[in-house]
Amino acid sequence: MALGATMFSFAVDLADVDRGVYEHLDLRVARHPSETSDFMLTRLLAYLLEYQEGIAFSEGGVSSTGEPAVLVRDLTGRITAWIEVGAPDAxxxxxxxxxxxxxxxxxxxxxxKVRMQLVGKGIHKAEEIPVYSFDSHFIDAAVAAIERRNTFTLSITERELYLDLNGSVLSTAVAELQLS
Structure with a gap:
């Protein structure tokens, strides 16, 4: 019998000062059995950093071969942003x-390393595609604080993240590299 996904609840207060986005979100995030906690957290952070109307986690999650981890659709259903997580192939x-x-x-x-596996692979508009990353110590500490039900306050100012996750207070810069 195949293992099912593990569900996590996040009560999120998001204050993205950089983009003027202030929201309270109640999110249920499924972690597929083959997905690491690091990947799930990065997927959640990508969702929050890209948050806008029409954003969604892909239905297949990490096991989906046809969709990214996070995508944005307009009112007609057309995909307007394709957000990959981890180390996607070119x-x-x-x-x-x-x-x-x-x-x-x-x-x-x-x-x-992620950038190097993508550089020179004939990616459409590669010069416009950013690769964002977080400090590994931040990811490790945040993963250690995750429970099945979570309170999550995220503030973003000048691409610096300030996170209160279940009482653990953490911060990191969001590093950015370009593919070209």
């Missing part, structure tokens, strides 16, 4: 950039 990033017009990668891995 074909997925290329497809997303062509389909959505805007793509980004968020990673919990070494961003230079």
């Amino acid at each position: 074909d997925r990033v290329h497809r997303g950039s062509k389909l959505a017009g805007r793509a980004a990668v968020y990673t919990h891995r070494d961003p230079k």
Whole structure:
């Protein structure tokens, strides 16, 4: 019998000063059995940093081969942003950039290695695709604080994250590399 996804609840207070986004969100995040906690947290952070009307986690999550971890659709259902997490292959990033017009990668891995596996692979508009990363100590500490039910306060100012996760207070800069 196949293992099912583990559900996590996040009561999120989001204050993204950089973009003027202030929201309270109640999110249920499914962690697929093959997904690491680091990946799930990075997927959640990508969702929050990209938050806008029409954003969603993909239905297949980490096991989906046809969609990114996070996507944004307009009112007609057309994908307008393709957000990959982890270390996606070049074909997925290329497809997303062509389909959505805007793509980004968020990673919990070494961003230079992720970038190097994508550079020179003929990715559509590669010069416009950012690779965002977080300090590994921040990810480790945040993962250690995750419970099944979570209170999550995230403030973003000048691409610096300030996180209160179940009473653990953490911060990190969001590093950005370009593919080209």
